[in-house]
Amino acid sequence: MDKPVTIFTLLGVQLDRGRGANRWSKWRPTIALGQQDDLLVERLILLYDPRFEGFMHSVRRDFSRVSPRTLVQPVAVPMDDPWDFEEVYGTLLGVSGDLELDDEEQLLVHITTGTHVAQICLFLLTEAGFLPGKLVQTSPPGRRGPGGDRGSVAGSYSIIDLDLARYDRLATRFEQDRQEATGFLKAGIETRNAGFNRLIDRIEKVAGSTRAPLLLMGPTGAGKTALAHRIAELKRQRKQVNGRLVSVNCATLRGDGAMSALFGHVRGAFTGAASDRPGLLREADGGVLFLDEIGELGLDEQAMLLRAIEEKSFLPVGADRPVHSDFQLISGTNRDLRQAAADGRFRADLLARIDLWTFRLPGLADRREDLEPNLDYELEQQSRLHNRRVRLNREARTRFLRFATSAEAVWAGNFRDLNAAVTRMTALSDSGRIGTDVVDEELDRLRDAWRVQVRDEVDEVLGELAAEIDPFDRVQLAEVIRTCRRSATLSEAGRELFAVSRTRKKSSNDADRLRKYLARYGLTFADVDGGGTGLAGR
Ligand SMILES: Nc1ncnc2c1ncn2[C@@H]1O[C@H](COP(=O)(O)OP(=O)(O)O)[C@@H](O)[C@H]1O
Ligand SMILES: [Mg+2]
Incomplete structure (x- = not known):
């Protein structure tokens, strides 16, 4: 302690007692503060109950004997009931407001004496900054502390810094927990993609600290x-939710049944409503509701959902009283909801509500460096499933990965495609060792599947006119459509498609180039953007 130290302490009615000469061989916490070799106490603010004034004076005298340089300032604090939280807190708050400290003074708040209530109040006042210092505790001899001496009656003292980050062991533990959490969110797959790692870090932070809605965007199979399931599980482990995870794919909620499935109904609400039904929102009370493919929800359901999120209550079908439900909402979508909102297919106010924390999961094709760890993960899954080791032999592995990481591999169904590929290869290799012949066969199958995929995109947009296009142009057009679909604007798509040539030109109008290209097929950006609302053929 280099600065002058001022200690704020309560007279310890029990602990500071001592009679006759024997008192010098007894550990008395307040006195011990004056007996620490490396703690020079300039000022001791000694709070006492006026009923113990005589006792206070004897402690004061003894303190001056062990530490003659200290200025002891008794402060009388009358308290009717030192176990009454409100009274104690109020009294101590008042005293701390009257404290005068100069800049050089360092305040230590002694929390070893006083009732437990008083100790808790001192802690709270210090943490809140009303007592602008650090906590100090004294311990009896025999417990070695940083400033202590095992043998002496002075015991030891230690300063408790409330900045938890400074405690190395705690910090290490926090970091470990955090890493376990992010590892868990990644399903234990070591990912090499920096963007994906950042995304998971952020999800871990956000999911750990908020109950606001989360929105997961990304292509199918990403x-x-x-x-969403792992986030819910993490929240449950951290005791941030205690209810269950209720999960539903909104694409399966169609027509009349959708309202009642989500919001429940009362008996007799409609023909066939033979009994009450709680509905999914009610079941998620206290837990997590995962609405997958939320973009598929009908407009009426969207309106009800918005109200349910905002007011934490809603009206079941046929009910005259609202029911309450408080849940953490996670939504999933592979659609561009902003575009859907612009087209009037999704409520803008609901979007604003669920779009507070949006995370975009990249497709597998954008995480090519992760193909190898994910391949190993899938092989492990298969091994576990079949109770025997499944692997690719060396040549087969090289061949598979070369293709998987090439531009030729579209990974249109993302993890679903990879999972299916490994499942098929495993099934075709009875020894559990996958060879090159099986890999070659699988690669043909994948190429085929994705070729159909390409044809589908062009078909979606052009309909029957698609048949009039050369295969050569088709490949190009399909790529253009895909790029437009994942871009927010024509210019953004243009920049990506002409990424190389635009750097060579002084002024580049990529948007114009792309517009002209699309016009050759009678298309505009609006025709190819946002889920394939086709111009021709529809
Ligand atoms: N991080 C991942 N690594 C490997 N496989 C995954 C991962 N996430 C999901 N999968 C697997 O991929 C498939 C599709 O995942 P899913 O979560 O259903 O995708 P989405 O909901 O985006 O369509 C599932 O079989 C799932 O087990
Ligand atoms: Mg899904």
């Missing part, structure tokens, strides 16, 4: 559903 892992939205799996991630």
